[in-house]
Amino acid sequence: MANLGPYVPFFPGAKAANKKDESFRIRFAIGLENGALLKDLLTRDAGQTIANILPPKRSSEENDSSSSSSSSFAAGLADTVRPLQTICESVVTDWEGSSSSSVPLEYIGLDASFNPSLDDEGSVASAVEVLKEVPKGFGGAGTIAATAAMTTAIQTRLSSKEDGFNIKLTGYNGLMMEERRIKIVNS
Numbered sequence: 001m002a003n004l005g006p007y008v009p010f011f012p013g014a015k016a017a018n019k020k021d022e023s024f025r026i027r028f029a030i031g032l033e034n035g036a037l038l039k040d041l042l043t044r045d046a047g048q049t050i051a052n053i054l055p056p057k058r059s060s061e062e063n064d065s066s067s068s069s070s071s072s073f074a075a076g077l078a079d080t081v082r083p084l085q086t087i088c089e090s091v092v093t094d095w096e097g098s099s100s101s102s103v104p105l106e107y108i109g110l111d112a113s114f115n116p117s118l119d120d121e122g123s124v125a126s127a128v129e130v131l132k133e134v135p136k137g138f139g140g141a142g143t144i145a146a147t148a149a150m151t152t153a154i155q156t157r158l159s160s161k162e163d164g165f166n167i168k169l170t171g172y173n174g175l176m177m178e179e180r181r182i183k184i185v186n187s
Contacts, residue, residue, distance in 0.1 A: 006170075031171065035115065043130050073150070081167055084110065088107040089107055111173060128146050154169075155169075
């Protein structure tokens with residue numbers, strides 16, 4: 001859990017900023033158990049291929065105002081998490097408008113990491129295996145390229161104003177693997 005910045009909303013890496021604030025403020029971030037969502041995005045939005053996770057950005061001449069220059073993988077993820085961001089921003093606005101709130105509230109953002117759940121359908125490793133370029137299963141050929149493309153899409157496209165997603169990110173924003181699934185794959 002080394003080299004993580006502040007406001008990672010996952011245990012055991014969760015931590016706050018190191019700097020002393022002038023005043024106390026309540027800050028919150030969101031992290032999800034979303035391995036099943038990853039599988040859905042890779043199947044539906046990326047068409048089970050790495051090339052559709054992070055296609056090259058189109059030039060400004062190719063862009064028009066009605067279409068996004070970003071991958072459908074990032075668009076699908078942004079569409080899924082945007083309602084959560086809207087709710088969090090509304091909570092902050094309502095908090096600030098409340099006469100009883102004397103302590104400021106701040107939404108730090110979403111850690112968009114794909115994080116496994118305990119059930120088999122929520123496995124991140126299993127989700128990666130739906131890609132055509134990972135024919136022998138997780139850990140085999142194509143695994144590194146697939147995880148690199150997904151991490152890059154999360155870290156560069158999701159918060160992009162240029163792509164129009166504008167998701168406020170904090171934390172790790174990568175893929176978290178489940179130890180039990182990796183042990184099964186490697187045995």
